[in-house]
Amino acid sequence: MEHYDILIVGGGAAGISAAKAAKGKKVLLAEREEKLGGILLQCAHRGFGGDLSGMEYAATLADDLDNVEISLNTTVLSVSENKTALLSQKDCGRREISFSRLILATGAMEIAAGALHIAGDRPKGVYTAGMMQKLVNCNGFVPDGPVVILGSGDIGLIMAETVAKMDIPVTLVEKAAALGGMARNRRRLDGLDVGIRLGSTVSEIFGEKELEAVLLSNGEKLLCKTLLVAVGLECDRKLIKKLENPEWLRLCGNCERVHPMIESVINDGTQAGEWVCGI
Numbered sequence: 001m002e003h004y005d006i007l008i009v010g011g012g013a014a015g016i017s018a019a020k021a022a023k024g025k026k027v028l029l030a031e032r033e034e035k036l037g038g039i040l041l042q043c044a045h046r047g048f049g050g051d052l053s054g055m056e057y058a059a060t061l062a063d064d065l066d067n068v069e070i071s072l073n074t075t076v077l078s079v080s081e082n083k084t085a086l087l088s089q090k091d092c093g094r095r096e097i098s099f100s101r102l103i104l105a106t107g108a109m110e111i112a113a114g115a116l117h118i119a120g121d122r123p124k125g126v127y128t129a130g131m132m133q134k135l136v137n138c139n140g141f142v143p144d145g146p147v148v149i150l151g152s153g154d155i156g157l158i159m160a161e162t163v164a165k166m167d168i169p170v171t172l173v174e175k176a177a178a179l180g181g182m183a184r185n186r187r188r189l190d191g192l193d194v195g196i197r198l199g200s201t202v203s204e205i206f207g208e209k210e211l212e213a214v215l216l217s218n219g220e221k222l223l224c225k226t227l228l229v230a231v232g233l234e235c236d237r238k239l240i241k242k243l244e245n246p247e248w249l250r251l252c253g254n255c256e257r258v259h260p261m262i263e264s265v266i267n268d269g270t271q272a273g274e275w276v277c278g279i
């Protein structure tokens with residue numbers, strides 16, 4: 001079994017930064033997708049490290065990794081107390097490795113419609129906002145309108161802008177009395193034709209096979225063919241659920257806490273990499 005000083009799970013901004021900082025160690029960076037960058041690769045909007053898009057920013061990050069063994073298309077399936085991990089690499093099968101330190105950089109997962117107290121089925125046309133962001137920006141998908149977006153955090157705001165700029169009717173529904181997210185993302189809606197319903201939520205979904213409409217808690221029924229759920233992110237710690245906080249483990253980036261800005265993710269990842277070097 002091959003041994004590594006450090007196994008980093010997740011090749012988003014946090015995992016890449018940790019790998020760069022872990023100089024002089026034998027590092028394996030495992031990423032389940034075919035490219036490094038994580039969530040950045042689906043962000044076409046500007047606002048990363050100044051005025052770059054997420055995609056452009058990812059390209060600047062993924063240099064200077066000469067000291068690192070990068071394993072793409074590789075999912076870490078499990079991690080054990082005895083410091084071994086089971087990896088599954090697309091087209092190459094499974095392999096077990098051992099490590100001295102583990103850095104978890106698995107990002108965050110979106111809260112899906114199934115987890116919400118909304119009556120009705122979950123027909124075709126119901127997505128999480130991040131999933132739709134990836135479909136639109138990476139696969140050229142065009143959502144069927146009208147679109148309703150539930151939740152006005154940063155992802156909801158960014159998707160409202162994206163959909164409105166495609167000339168598709170869009171309504172943003174927010175249960176608070178004011179829009180959420182960062183001010184700079186709220187400004188994205190200035191001058192765009194986006195319907196806004198504050199102080200309300202989606203309480204029922206209509207449509208058996210395909211989405212037809214949603215009922216809001218204020219009694220209004222909105223006809224729609226697409227519902228995007230943008231109600232938040234949860235740290236993705238599935239892999240370490242059974243571990244009892246061992247001293248050889250460090251979490252960084254969105255799996256440690258959800259960071260709204262890339263700079264703090266980079267900082268967090270760098271500190272995790274330096275922690276390994278200091279041991």
Ligand SMILES: Cc1cc2nc3c(=O)[nH]c(=O)nc-3n(C[C@H](O)[C@H](O)[C@H](O)COP(=O)(O)OP(=O)(O)OC[C@H]3O[C@@H](n4cnc5c(N)ncnc54)[C@H](O)[C@@H]3O)c2cc1C
Pocket residue numbers: 009010011012013014015030031032033037038039040043045046047048049074075076077105106107108130154155158239252253254255258259260261262263265
């Ligand atoms: C929609 C959105 C818009 C944003 N917009 C901005 C912005 O405008 N400006 C800004 O500064 N910041 C923005 N941010 C914040 C910041 O960019 C992100 O928080 C940051 O990129 C997250 O990095 P991460 O490495 O923690 O997670 P991620 O980028 O999610 O990376 C996690 C990686 O781990 C991999 N992974 C997960 N599990 C496994 C496993 N078991 N095995 C192998 N690999 C695995 C995933 O494939 C993924 O590549 C935005 C965030 C989001 C979600």
